[in-house]
Amino acid sequence: MFVRSAVALVAAGALLACDAGEGTPRPDRSGRPIGVERPVRRIVSLSPPLTELLFQIGAGERVVGRTHWGTQPPEAADVPSIGDGLDPNLETILARAPELVVLYHTPANASTIERLRAVGVPTLSVPMDQLEHVSEAARLLGEVLGGLPRADSLADAYDRDLAALRTGAPALPDTLAILMLAWDAPPIVIGGGSFLSEIVRLAGARNVFADISAPSATVSLESIAARDPDLLLIIGETEPAVLDRPEWRAIPAVRDRRLVSVQGTAYAWPSPRSLDVVRALADTFRGVTR
Amino acid sequence: MSRWLLLLGASAATLVLGVLVGPSGLDVASVLSGVLGTAEPSTVTIVRDLRLPRVLLAFLVGGSLGVTGAALQALVRNPLADPYLLGLSGGAGLGAVAAIALRVSFAWAIPLAALVGALAAVMLVYRLALVAGAGLDARVLLLGGVVVGAFAASVMGAIMAVAPAPEVRNALLWLLGSFGRASWPAVTLFAVYAIIPLAVVYRLARPLDLLTLGEEPAEFLGADLVRTRRTLYVAASLLTAVAVALSGLIGFVGLIVPHAARFAWSRLHQALLPATFLLGGSLMVLADAAARTAFAPLELPVGVVTALIGVPVFVVMIRRWAT
Amino acid sequence: MIDARGVSYRYPGAELPAVRDVTLGLSLGESLAVVGPNGSGKTTLLRLLLGVLQPGSGRITVDGRPLALWTRSELARVIGVVAQREDQLFPLEVQEAVLFGRYPHLGVLGVPSARDRRAVRRALERCDVAHLVGRRVSTLSGGEWQRVRVARALAQEPRVLVLDEATTNLDVRHEMEVFELVADLIRDEGLGAIVVTHHVNLAARFADRIAVLDCGRVRTLGVPSEVLRADVLHEVFGWPVAMTSWRGIPQFLPLRREEADHTERGAATAPKSHE
Numbered sequence: 054m055f056v057r058s059a060v061a062l063v064a065a066g067a068l069l070a071c072d073a074g075e076g077t078p079r080p081d082r083s084g085r086p087i088g089v090e091r092p093v094r095r096i097v098s099l100s101p102p103l104t105e106l107l108f109q110i111g112a113g114e115r116v117v118g119r120t121h122w123g124t125q126p127p128e129a130a131d132v133p134s135i136g137d138g139l140d141p142n143l144e145t146i147l148a149r150a151p152e153l154v155v156l157y158h159t160p161a162n163a164s165t166i167e168r169l170r171a172v173g174v175p176t177l178s179v180p181m182d183q184l185e186h187v188s189e190a191a192r193l194l195g196e197v198l199g200g201l202p203r204a205d206s207l208a209d210a211y212d213r214d215l216a217a218l219r220t221g222a223p224a225l226p227d228t229l230a231i232l233m234l235a236w237d238a239p240p241i242v243i244g245g246g247s248f249l250s251e252i253v254r255l256a257g258a259r260n261v262f263a264d265i266s267a268p269s270a271t272v273s274l275e276s277i278a279a280r281d282p283d284l285l286l287i288i289g290e291t292e293p294a295v296l297d298r299p300e301w302r303a304i305p306a307v308r309d310r311r312l313v314s315v316q317g318t319a320y321a322w323p324s325p326r327s328l329d330v331v332r333a334l335a336d337t338f339r340g341v342t343r
Numbered sequence: 344m345s346r347w348l349l350l351l352g353a354s355a356a357t358l359v360l361g362v363l364v365g366p367s368g369l370d371v372a373s374v375l376s377g378v379l380g381t382a383e384p385s386t387v388t389i390v391r392d393l394r395l396p397r398v399l400l401a402f403l404v405g406g407s408l409g410v411t412g413a414a415l416q417a418l419v420r421n422p423l424a425d426p427y428l429l430g431l432s433g434g435a436g437l438g439a440v441a442a443i444a445l446r447v448s449f450a451w452a453i454p455l456a457a458l459v460g461a462l463a464a465v466m467l468v469y470r471l472a473l474v475a476g477a478g479l480d481a482r483v484l485l486l487g488g489v490v491v492g493a494f495a496a497s498v499m500g501a502i503m504a505v506a507p508a509p510e511v512r513n514a515l516l517w518l519l520g521s522f523g524r525a526s527w528p529a530v531t532l533f534a535v536y537a538i539i540p541l542a543v544v545y546r547l548a549r550p551l552d553l554l555t556l557g558e559e560p561a562e563f564l565g566a567d568l569v570r571t572r573r574t575l576y577v578a579a580s581l582l583t584a585v586a587v588a589l590s591g592l593i594g595f596v597g598l599i600v601p602h603a604a605r606f607a608w609s610r611l612h613q614a615l616l617p618a619t620f621l622l623g624g625s626l627m628v629l630a631d632a633a634a635r636t637a638f639a640p641l642e643l644p645v646g647v648v649t650a651l652i653g654v655p656v657f658v659v660m661i662r663r664w665a666t
Numbered sequence: 667m668i669d670a671r672g673v674s675y676r677y678p679g680a681e682l683p684a685v686r687d688v689t690l691g692l693s694l695g696e697s698l699a700v701v702g703p704n705g706s707g708k709t710t711l712l713r714l715l716l717g718v719l720q721p722g723s724g725r726i727t728v729d730g731r732p733l734a735l736w737t738r739s740e741l742a743r744v745i746g747v748v749a750q751r752e753d754q755l756f757p758l759e760v761q762e763a764v765l766f767g768r769y770p771h772l773g774v775l776g777v778p779s780a781r782d783r784r785a786v787r788r789a790l791e792r793c794d795v796a797h798l799v800g801r802r803v804s805t806l807s808g809g810e811w812q813r814v815r816v817a818r819a820l821a822q823e824p825r826v827l828v829l830d831e832a833t834t835n836l837d838v839r840h841e842m843e844v845f846e847l848v849a850d851l852i853r854d855e856g857l858g859a860i861v862v863t864h865h866v867n868l869a870a871r872f873a874d875r876i877a878v879l880d881c882g883r884v885r886t887l888g889v890p891s892e893v894l895r896a897d898v899l900h901e902v903f904g905w906p907v908a909m910t911s912w913r914g915i916p917q918f919l920p921l922r923r924e925e926a927d928h929t930e931r932g933a934a935t936a937p938k939s940h941e
Contacts, residue, residue: 238517297450564767565738
């Protein structure tokens with residue numbers, strides 16, 4: 054879903070130049086956000102990955118509002134939904150009486166931050182694009198919430214495991230060439246700018262479109278055919294029916310049915326589970342005969 | 344006669360160019376051996392199964408959109424008419440979104456749904472126009488098209504807002520016009536299917552000429568208005584609906600190419616329609632080639648390129664027209 | 667050639683019929699003028715005679731055949747219509763415009779033959795617009811464009827010409843030219859002509875017969891010298907008139923208010939008659 058939000062942004066095609074992070078309460082050196090007085094007890098999260106992270110660092114009971122899609126982990130479903138995360142309804146947010154609203158760090162949220170600030174609600178804008186952002190976000194949230202030991206331990210463990218995976222990642226030549234397909238018509242593939250690209254690399258394979266700097270991009274079938282991936286990793290659908298269409302049969306991997314479908318929010322945004330994903334994919338890749 | 348040979352030659356040249364050009368950076372020799380089947384399998388596949396059908400489909404769709412645009416401009420007596428004006432775009436979008444929201448999934452689900460949506464919208468507009476009398480008044484058609492299109496677009500927006508499937512938002516991407524879905528079955532289907540509507544429109548070349556004079560002068564010069572309008576409406580709708588189903592919404596071609604052809608070729612439809620077909624097809628092939636090569640491996644929506652080409656052409660034409 | 671009997675028509679939603687029980691006919695080689703005030707039903711009558719509207723009651727036949735059985739193409743080969751105004755959607759050149767007159771004779775995919783081109787050339791010369799070939803219609807004067815449209819009607823090689831207030835916007839010279847042209851065509855080619863016009867006096871001098879419409883009815887129909895009388899015209903047009911005559915043809919003069927008081931008792935103060 055996260056990927057698809059990104060896709061929607063790409064499709065909209067307008068990149069705002071302003072930095073959404075300006076002026077939002079960021080922690081100062083002592084770790085306490087400007088503008089927020091005491092440990093925050095009521096948080097509304099406008100970002101599903103942040104919702105998940107809040108629960109995982111032990112702050113679940115402080116989450117009083119989540120977005121419609123933020124149902125990870127399962128306990129989050131009990132938290133009242135405030136609707137859509139992008140361009141949300143301020144009324145429903147305010148009805149939850151939040152002391153802090155956390156959002157995904159993106160220019161598209163600039164206006165939401167302005168609107169919340171205008172009604173006096175502090176906001177915290179957290180980047181969540183790459184694997185390293187997980188531990189950074191965990192520590193940040195921990196500080197904002199007045200110091201959560203679980204946040205720090207989670208972040209430390211995560212950093213350790215991630216470093217281990219990164220140093221252990223095999224050299225690239227002759228590794229499995231993977232195409233990650235997010236959407237079929239038009240073909241939208243995961244590019245080098247996405248955390249998924251690094252996950253695939255850490256799992257011992259190679260993203261055929263790693264040269265694209267964006268997290269996702271629309272490409273022509275011909276490009277896919279020319280790069281001839283060994284395996285198609287289809288994100289979010291079980292073998293979309295469109296792959297039965299004649300034009301897709303020009304891709305050898307489709308013709309020979311070398312497809313793996315993966316679902317779940319673990320593929321939608323970086324999270325502590327991302328490292329499990331790396332291991333799971335590594336197993337899958339090892340099992341693939343070329 | 345020589346003019347036509349020139350035009351046919353130019354069209355053939357663009358077709359060749361379209362096949363030679365592409366994001367995988369094949370050189371001319373590779374493409375040629377790809378066509379002949381003597382290159383390595385991946386090249387042959389790319390050239391024969393991806394590029395050739397794509398270029399052909401682009402040509403056919405571009406030509407059909409041009410012809411439909413020209414015919415509709417005469418039908419509703421409005422130079423700003425384009426093939427989607429009869430509510431087609433809204434209907435196609437609604438069909439596609441509904442199919443995705445309902446999670447209908449088989450290979451041709453979305454194109455079929457778009458086709459059904461487009462045809463439903465067209466029939467609705469027709470029914471609306473009949474309210475004003477069997478004559479299919481041009482103004483009522485125009486208004487009806489706008490109204491039905493807007494209605495469909497709003498229902499589409501509602502579905503997108505409340506549907507449980509986040510993929511529904513991506514239905515819009517499908518609509519952004521692309522020939523990436525081209526394949527030999529699709530090309531053959533469209534080629535065979537398009538012959539009849541195109542022939543029907545061509546047969547109406549003379550009444551179309553007369554229509555440009557106005558309703559009463561046309562009637563007094565022998566045009567059967569009601570039958571002409573009805574037939575034209577049906578043929579244009581059927582043709583455009585299938586084009587949309589196969590390649591999404593691609594603007595400007597149906598609007599601009601008829602004017603360019605009138606300006607540079609002939610205003611009389613017997614010559615105008617074929618010229619529009621060739622020009623529209625060529626333009627579309629060039630636009631598609633640019634769309635898939637300009638930022639390779641990224642692919643632009645074709646509609647973006649046709650607009651980029653179309654707007655300056657339009658400006659030039661308006662300036663010539665005004666003087 | 668064209669024969670209407672007891673024809674009536676009411677527009678949907680209108681209280682009164684626009685045309686009531688009209689009976690008139692046109693033979694080849696004669697011209698029939700149709701005059702009347704605004705709203706008298708002239709346009710409606712014309713539309714009925716041309717098959718654009720279907721009469722609520724009554725019968726219309728063309729060349730002996732009921733009008734309803736004629737297709738538009740067939741009618742267009744027999745009747746050429748020149749309307750008051752016309753606007754084209756796209757730029758049009760003179761010869762293209764006149765060529766449209768041949769369309770009723772061309773098949774569905776027919777290409778203009780030598781015969782068609784001859785007919786066009788002849789029509790252009792007959793209407794004295796041959797020198798305008800190549801010009802865009804939008805650059806012509808009102809009179810020139812009107813004559814081009816007469817040429818187009820002529821190119822149809824019709825048996826009947828119908829002019830629907832075709833000279834209303836023209837100046838004296840151009841109006842006279844059109845009327846003279848039509849008169850010549852009737853005389854030389856044996857055409858019939860129906861001329862709907864505001865210009866009663868001209869109509870009286872050119873037409874063989876004149877029909878005066880009033881509130882949808884034919885108030886009077888016949889030879890101008892016999893049927894044009896002051897009392898009739900006064901009643902129909904709602905304005906006092908005096909009659910004079912030019913070479914035996916009655917001509918009417920709308921009176922000024924002060925003049926009207928003097929001539930109240932039936933045009934007794936003899937306006938001079940000119941021979």
